[in-house]
Amino acid sequence: MTDTLSNTHAASLERTKLVRAGLRRRHMSEAIFRGLGLAAIVMALGFVALLFIDIGRKGIPAFTQSNLHLTVTFDPAVIEVGPAPARADFTSEAEYNAANLGWQREVALLNWNTIVEQAMRAAAPAGLDIDSRTLLTIPETDARHRIRALFVENPALLGQTVDVDVLASANATNWIKGNIDRSLGDAQQQLAAPARTLIDTLVENGTISNGFSWSIFTNVDSRAAPASAGLLGAFVGTLWMMLIVVALAVPIGVAAAVYLEEFAPKSRLTDFIEVNINNLAAVPSIVFGLLGAAAFINYMHLPISAPIVGGLVLTLMTLPTIIIATRGALLGVSPSLRQAALGMGASKTQMVFHHVLPVTFPSILTATILGIAHALGETAPLLLIGMKAFVAQVPTSPFDQATALPVQIYLWQGNENRNFFEPRTAAAIMVLLAVMICLNGVAIYLRSRLEKRA
Amino acid sequence: MKIALYASAAVIALAAFGTTAAFAQSRDTIQIAGSSTVLPFASIVAEEFSAAFPEFNTPVVGSGGTGGGLKQFCEGVGDNTIDIANASRKIKDSELEACTAAGVTDVREVQFGYDGIVFASSSSGPDFALTPIQVYKAIAAQVMVDGALVDNPYTKWSEIDAALPDQAISLAIPGTNHGTREVFQLEVVDAGAEEAGLPEGLTDDEKKAATTTFRQDVVIEISGDYTETLARLTSNPETVGVFGLSFYEQNTDSLKVATVNGILPSAETVAAGEYPVSRPLFFYVKGQHIGVVPGIEEYVQFFLSEQTSGAGGTLEAAGLIPQAADKTAEVLASFEAGAK
Numbered sequence: 001m002t003d004t005l006s007n008t009h010a011a012s013l014e015r016t017k018l019v020r021a022g023l024r025r026r027h028m029s030e031a032i033f034r035g036l037g038l039a040a041i042v043m044a045l046g047f048v049a050l051l052f053i054d055i056g057r058k059g060i061p062a063f064t065q066s067n068l069h070l071t072v073t074f075d076p077a078v079i080e081v082g083p084a085p086a087r088a089d090f091t092s093e094a095e096y097n098a099a100n101l102g103w104q105r106e107v108a109l110l111n112w113n114t115i116v117e118q119a120m121r122a123a124a125p126a127g128l129d130i131d132s133r134t135l136l137t138i139p140e141t142d143a144r145h146r147i148r149a150l151f152v153e154n155p156a157l158l159g160q161t162v163d164v165d166v167l168a169s170a171n172a173t174n175w176i177k178g179n180i181d182r183s184l185g186d187a188q189q190q191l192a193a194p195a196r197t198l199i200d201t202l203v204e205n206g207t208i209s210n211g212f213s214w215s216i217f218t219n220v221d222s223r224a225a226p227a228s229a230g231l232l233g234a235f236v237g238t239l240w241m242m243l244i245v246v247a248l249a250v251p252i253g254v255a256a257a258v259y260l261e262e263f264a265p266k267s268r269l270t271d272f273i274e275v276n277i278n279n280l281a282a283v284p285s286i287v288f289g290l291l292g293a294a295a296f297i298n299y300m301h302l303p304i305s306a307p308i309v310g311g312l313v314l315t316l317m318t319l320p321t322i323i324i325a326t327r328g329a330l331l332g333v334s335p336s337l338r339q340a341a342l343g344m345g346a347s348k349t350q351m352v353f354h355h356v357l358p359v360t361f362p363s364i365l366t367a368t369i370l371g372i373a374h375a376l377g378e379t380a381p382l383l384l385i386g387m388k389a390f391v392a393q394v395p396t397s398p399f400d401q402a403t404a405l406p407v408q409i410y411l412w413q414g415n416e417n418r419n420f421f422e423p424r425t426a427a428a429i430m431v432l433l434a435v436m437i438c439l440n441g442v443a444i445y446l447r448s449r450l451e452k453r454a
Numbered sequence: 455m456k457i458a459l460y461a462s463a464a465v466i467a468l469a470a471f472g473t474t475a476a477f478a479q480s481r482d483t484i485q486i487a488g489s490s491t492v493l494p495f496a497s498i499v500a501e502e503f504s505a506a507f508p509e510f511n512t513p514v515v516g517s518g519g520t521g522g523g524l525k526q527f528c529e530g531v532g533d534n535t536i537d538i539a540n541a542s543r544k545i546k547d548s549e550l551e552a553c554t555a556a557g558v559t560d561v562r563e564v565q566f567g568y569d570g571i572v573f574a575s576s577s578s579g580p581d582f583a584l585t586p587i588q589v590y591k592a593i594a595a596q597v598m599v600d601g602a603l604v605d606n607p608y609t610k611w612s613e614i615d616a617a618l619p620d621q622a623i624s625l626a627i628p629g630t631n632h633g634t635r636e637v638f639q640l641e642v643v644d645a646g647a648e649e650a651g652l653p654e655g656l657t658d659d660e661k662k663a664a665t666t667t668f669r670q671d672v673v674i675e676i677s678g679d680y681t682e683t684l685a686r687l688t689s690n691p692e693t694v695g696v697f698g699l700s701f702y703e704q705n706t707d708s709l710k711v712a713t714v715n716g717i718l719p720s721a722e723t724v725a726a727g728e729y730p731v732s733r734p735l736f737f738y739v740k741g742q743h744i745g746v747v748p749g750i751e752e753y754v755q756f757f758l759s760e761q762t763s764g765a766g767g768t769l770e771a772a773g774l775i776p777q778a779a780d781k782t783a784e785v786l787a788s789f790e791a792g793a794k
Contacts, residue, residue: 101508101509104508105506105507105508108505108506108507108508109506109761141768141771145505148505180707181707184707187706188577188706188707189706189707190704190706190707222501223494223497223498223501224497224498224501224502224768225501297534298529298534301532301533301534302534303481303533303534304485304534304536305485305514305516386487386516388516388517389485389486389487389514389515389516389517390493390497390500390514390515390516391512391514392497392500392501392504392512393483393504393511393512400483401483401485401514413681414490414678414679414681414682415681416494416680416681416700416701416704416705417704417705418681418684418704418705418708419705419707
């Protein structure tokens, strides 16, 4: 009896020990799991922070630009050109346009650099010995176009003196901002010693000052005048493509999903289509680019480098995402809703369009915006349809040649003036990220609003 | 909901209409692609061209390397093919045949200046004074030692020549899609191989293999732009890279240039023909597109004008080495005369 008692006592002790050990193990594994989870979050955030800090550190300085405040004299001795044609002298609009174009070309072929040089000399300290070539490395090369544009707009400026702000050249900007190591010797500097001294003097006397770089947002890309290179062309190109994606991918995607989910008979064929849609979502984007080049450019003869082709390719890429998300959302609608609608005598179409589809709106919208955000950052397929070209115009229609924001980043990254374009590239990345964050913000806002309503 | 349905149907119909409308619409912007060496020059000309000729659109300039550009160029005639291919070497016979086969029969060659090819290393590293034979010995898979071809034994530059730095051999060269590669092969490797001598009795194919097979462990082929080569040099400062002279001149703060045969590359030494590794730059114009796509003729004339590619012109400031004015006049005359 005592034996059994002590035995049971010993057994219970044993059991307690086992339970305690088991508990400890469980607690330990829980602690380990929590620790790992926390470490994963810290690491992920760390990488994101590293990325943002690195891009911000490089990119933020690029949002300021160095401006040269020049006093420009439209010297009649240099601007030797007849008066601009007046509309009254011509009988037809076409004749006037031809004469006007001819006059503009005549103006364009004048040596405007002489005007820029005179203005630079006027700004420099008196008696400075500097040759005109070195002097002209300080203002950006588009200074002459800016001054010429003023004259073309208002030919009455001939002989007058006006204040004009022009950009400092990319190399001058590098020197002012310290993008290039200022302690390097003459042989390693991009600018000649007299130009560097003059820039420092001009910064001191206020002829050169830094201001917010609106040109990043208002100008198109430029290689002739790198300091004036901006994102406008790429931004509009991206906008055209996204319009095409929204206009095509959303209706086609939702219609396909509704048909497949609600109306199509379950058969081998629909199963096959379903498997293929899921596979399509996993196809690397570069394959869509190759497909686009073959189908839209070579076969359908759409223009190269045009947003229409980019938009179509990105539509193909976004379609599976939208179809899958919409189908998932339709599947999630409660059967009671359907049965209630059918029970009230609604037809199947009425049930789907009046009752089921509106409930899925928030999910469809989120999928669409996320799909577009994905398409917005897509670069690889665009490279294959010729959208990595240098385009110095704002596309006025989806059929004009254009680049896109991510491609512009790629192009700037490859520019040979590394010192100037590294910060510019980072600035472009910041703009792209800002657009994406805005899009995601809109998605979250709309979803929460629609969910409340539904 | 019905409205949304109708709207989507309308959008799809509109898109389909837009697509068909594109067939009829003809392109009014010059489309250019090709050599990444020529790209900066062509882009600058494109911008200046549209400033001087307000009635034309700014030409669009793509890259893809000389080979890639000529391939696009020779795809055929029509709106969806390019008008001009930039090239840093002459068009090959095989490429011309491809052109003819695709119906591109009027190919007009325009030579507009020169560019040097330089060897440059990290500015923090030692100086290099190279000769073609040393480069050949550094990168060929098999080299001559005591009259026989053996696997390349050199691991450091100093083992090839005591005057070279005591540094591991690593050379970043342009990939085969670049025109620069051809010139590098011809002017440096082939010249070096000839100087070093190959064993007698080799067939032509064996000779070609001996000079074009490089050691994969020390040679890095770059298919992208020079910035990619520069990135290699930054990550491994012991690498020597092959660049265009104009690219080097824009990055003198991070690069140090090597002499070849004792000559320092510069605009002057290349123009005078003293620096051995240089090449003419070209672009090829599709004659059949002249008059169809507006502005091609004017673009070529503007490109070859004194103020653009001549001495003291816009492109010289960007690193182009101008050719003699009478050569330019000759090129322009043969362009205007038409198909050759």
